[in-house]
Amino acid sequence: MIKLLIGQPGEGKTKEMIAHANAALSDVKGDIVFIGESNESMLEIHHNIRFINISEYPVTSSTELLAFIHGLVSSNYDIERIFIDGVFNLFILTQEEISTWLENAQRISDKHNIKFQISISLKDEIKPCLEKFVL
Numbered sequence: 234m235i236k237l238l239i240g241q242p243g244e245g246k247t248k249e250m251i252a253h254a255n256a257a258l259s260d261v262k263g264d265i266v267f268i269g270e271s272n273e274s275m276l277e278i279h280h281n282i283r284f285i286n287i288s289e290y291p292v293t294s295s296t297e298l299l300a301f302i303h304g305l306v307s308s309n310y311d312i313e314r315i316f317i318d319g320v321f322n323l324f325i326l327t328q329e330e331i332s333t334w335l336e337n338a339q340r341i342s343d344k345h346n347i348k349f350q351i352s353i354s355l356k357d358e359i360k361p362c363l364e365k366f367v368l
Contacts, residue, residue, distance in 0.1 A: 263313035
C-alpha cells in the first residue's frame with residue numbers, strides 16, 4: 234500500500250510525516266524506516282525508527298532511489314513501513330513520472346508487504362494519475 238501526503242511547500246507535511254511514523258510504532262511489530270532529504274528532523278523521530286538521510290548516499294535519480302529501497306528491503310526482511318519525506322524535492326519529476334515511480338514502488342509493497350507513506354510538495358493541482366495514492 235502506498236499513501237501520499239501532498240501539499241504546498243511549507244504546509245507542515247514533514248511534521249505530519251514524523252507524527253505518523255512515531256505513531257506507527259504502536260501497531261508495527263517489524264521495523265520502520267524514515268527516509269528524509271536532510272538531518273533536520275532526525276531528532277524528532279523516535280530512536281526505534283531507522284532514520285536515513287538520503288543526501289548522504291549517491292542517490293541522484295528516482296531510479297536510484299528505487300534501487301536503494303530494493304537494497305534496504307533485501308537486507309532487512311523485517312521492514313513493515315517506509316516513510317519517504319521530501320525526497321522527491323531532489324529530483325525534477327512530472328506528476329506522470331512520479332506516478333510511474335509509485336507503480337514500481339507498489340510492486341515492492343505488494344511483494345514484501347510493506348506500507349509506504351510518501352510526502353510530495355506540489356504547487357499545481359493534483360492530476361488523476363496521483364489521486365489513487367492520496368491520503
